[in-house]
Amino acid sequence: MGVSLTDIAQDLKDNDKKVQLIYAFNGVGKTRLSKAFRLLVAPKNDTDIEQTGLASKKILYYNAFTEDLFYWDNDLQNDVDIKLKIHSNSFTGWVFGEQGQDQNVIDYFQHYTNKALTPRFNSNFTEVTFSYEQGNDAPTQNVKISKGEESCFVWSVFYSLLKQVIEVLNVAEPTERETDQLNQLEYVFIDDPVTSLDDNHLIQLAVDLAQLIKLSESELKFIITTHNPIFYNVLHNEINKKACYMLDRQEDGTFELQEKNGDSNKSFSYHLHLKNTLEEAIENNQVQKYHFTLLRNLYEKTASFLGFPKWSELLPDNKESYYNRIIQFTSHSTLASESAAEPSPQEKQTVKLLLDHLISNYSFWKEA
Numbered sequence: 001m002g003v004s005l006t007d008i009a010q011d012l013k014d015n016d017k018k019v020q021l022i023y024a025f026n027g028v029g030k031t032r033l034s035k036a037f038r039l040l041v042a043p044k045n046d047t048d049i050e051q052t053g054l055a056s057k058k059i060l061y062y063n064a065f066t067e068d069l070f071y072w073d074n075d076l077q078n079d080v081d082i083k084l085k086i087h088s089n090s091f092t093g094w095v096f097g098e099q100g101q102d103q104n105v106i107d108y109f110q111h112y113t114n115k116a117l118t119p120r121f122n123s124n125f126t127e128v129t130f131s132y133e134q135g136n137d138a139p140t141q142n143v144k145i146s147k148g149e150e151s152c153f154v155w156s157v158f159y160s161l162l163k164q165v166i167e168v169l170n171v172a173e174p175t176e177r178e179t180d181q182l183n184q185l186e187y188v189f190i191d192d193p194v195t196s197l198d199d200n201h202l203i204q205l206a207v208d209l210a211q212l213i214k215l216s217e218s219e220l221k222f223i224i225t226t227h228n229p230i231f232y233n234v235l236h237n238e239i240n241k242k243a244c245y246m247l248d249r250q251e252d253g254t255f256e257l258q259e260k261n262g263d264s265n266k267s268f269s270y271h272l273h274l275k276n277t278l279e280e281a282i283e284n285n286q287v288q289k290y291h292f293t294l295l296r297n298l299y300e301k302t303a304s305f306l307g308f309p310k311w312s313e314l315l316p317d318n319k320e321s322y323y324n325r326i327i328q329f330t331s332h333s334t335l336a337s338e339s340a341a342e343p344s345p346q347e348k349q350t351v352k353l354l355l356d357h358l359i360s361n362y363s364f365w366k367e368a
Contacts, residue, residue, distance in 0.1 A: 002254030005029055008247070009037040011257065012223055013187075017243040019213060022225040022257070023232045023264060024247035025277075027290050029255060030225040033247065034063045034191040037223065041187055057184045060165060062158045063191035066091070070154055072144065073127070082142045084128045084150070092157065096125040098181075101160040108156035112201055113149050128153075147196040155193050155205065162188065162212065169218035190224045194231045206231050210238030229264040236263045246273075251286055274298040275364065278355050287348040292329035295351055299326075302362055316357045325350060 012020055024030050041059045069089055075081040086092050095101050106119050118133045131140040145153070165185060171177045190209075194202045213222055225247070226232050236244060244260045274294050281287045296311070303311035312323045325347065343351075358364070 002248075002250040002252070002256040005033050005036040005255055006040070008255055008257045009033060009040050012037060013040055015243060017221070017241060018216075019222045019224065019235075019239050019242040020245065021232065021235055021239070021242055022223070022245045022247050023229070023260075024225060024227060025294070026227045028247055028249045030191050030227070030247065031064050033225065034061055034189050034223075037061075037187075037189055057181060059187040059189060060162065060185060061187075061189040061191070062155075062193055063189070066158060067151070067154050067195075070150070074144065080141065082129070082144045084130070084145075084153070086126050086128070088126070092125060095157055095161050096121070099161065099164060101157075101164065104160040104163070105153075105156045108159055109153050112152040112156065112204065113145075117145070117149070119153065148198060148201065151193075151196045152201060158190075158193075159208070159212075166212060166216045166218070166220070169220055170216065172217075185220065188220060188222045190222070192226050192228075194226060194228045199230060202228065202231055203234055206234035207238060210235055213239060233263040251280075251284060271298060271301050274301075275355070275359070278351065282348075282352045282355065285348070287343055287351050289329050289343060291351055292326055292343070295354060296326050298355075299358060302358060306362065314358060314362060315354070322350070322354060326354075 022030070022033075038059055038061055069087045069092060070084055071087070073081075073083050073085050075083075095105075102121050102125070109119055110117065114132075116132045116134075118131055120129050120131070121127075129142045130145050131142050134140060165182055165188075168177050168179060168182050169185065174180065174183050177183070193205065193209075197205065209224075216222075224235060226235075236242070244262075246258045246260050248256045248258065250256060274297055278291060278294055278298070281291050299311040299314055303309075303314050306314075308314060312319055315322045329343070329347075
């Protein structure tokens with residue numbers, strides 16, 4: 001029997017470690033944990049609090065709601081005036097209007113992407129355009145950046161503020177700080193900032209974040225969650241004074257936070273955790289759509305380790321049929337109106353068949 005996310009959030013709040021690093025699969029509850037933690041730290045009823053990322057200036061947090069502040073106007077009629085718009089909120093207003101971080105955001109964004117790819121803010125910081133500068137005065141057309149570049153941009157907004165926060169709070173005497181607006185800040189909660197990033201950007205982001213955290217000399221505490229083993233491992237290896245966990249959701253809807261020592265390869269054997277999760281779901285007849293994603297992930301990792309160019313090559317006979325069945329449940333491009341139904345008993349049996357096939361044919365150790 002596990003506990004609630006509020007209970008886990010309370011344990012994280014009570015912990016005296018400078019950094020708490022949490023690994024969890026997508027869909028387990030990382031973003032909900034960030035909300036539960038924020039409510040414990042800053043329970044004030046604030047209608048804007050879900051979107052701002054800055055709750056009563058006691059906690060600074062980055063999660064899916066932060067990215068939701070930004071949305072595209074694609075100028076479908078003319079395909080010229082393409083811009084990234086910013087929902088009205090106090091977080092970006094504080095970052096740009098009060099703290100003047102716009103140039104730093106541009107610098108960090110170009111650091112992660114391309115020196116020529118230049119964001120330009122309007123006067124009241126409600127929208128951003130992007131263009132490739134040619135080094136002359138010739139006008140350039142606005143472009144729509146990729147999802148990975150957009151994630152880098154949103155992270156750059158947060159990162160620029162975080163860097164300022166750490167620099168300000170490193171001044172030990174509050175009266176000597178350049179602003180008193182950060183004096184109440186106690187926690188930074190960062191929920192999975194690596195969505196849509198390729199490995200190069202992901203590793204660079206992790207290294208930069210770790211270095212920044214190590215520069216923090218104040219009592220500020222950091223909680224970081226991720227679904228990405230590479231990101232987890234970089235932070236684990238770069239940061240001292242940390243506690244590491246794995247967040248897991250139980251079949252009854254409760255949660256368990258297990259303390260882990262070592263990086264993902266040593267402490268929770270990612271591929272073995274996938275295997276065990278699938279076996280438990282099969283044994284308890286609890287196979288859901290997301291278990292097809294875990295099965296595909298296990299096939300991908302096994303294929304990569306063994307040197308197969310495609311994970312589908314590990315499937316049993318009638319490969320195309322099994323491949324299509326897995327893709328039906330794991331495709332990110334499926335429209336809501338066309339989304340796959342809950343697995344049927346036969347489809348649940350397919351999960352068991354494919355897991356057994358992988359274990360029996362590709363050298364997974366089996367107890368005698």
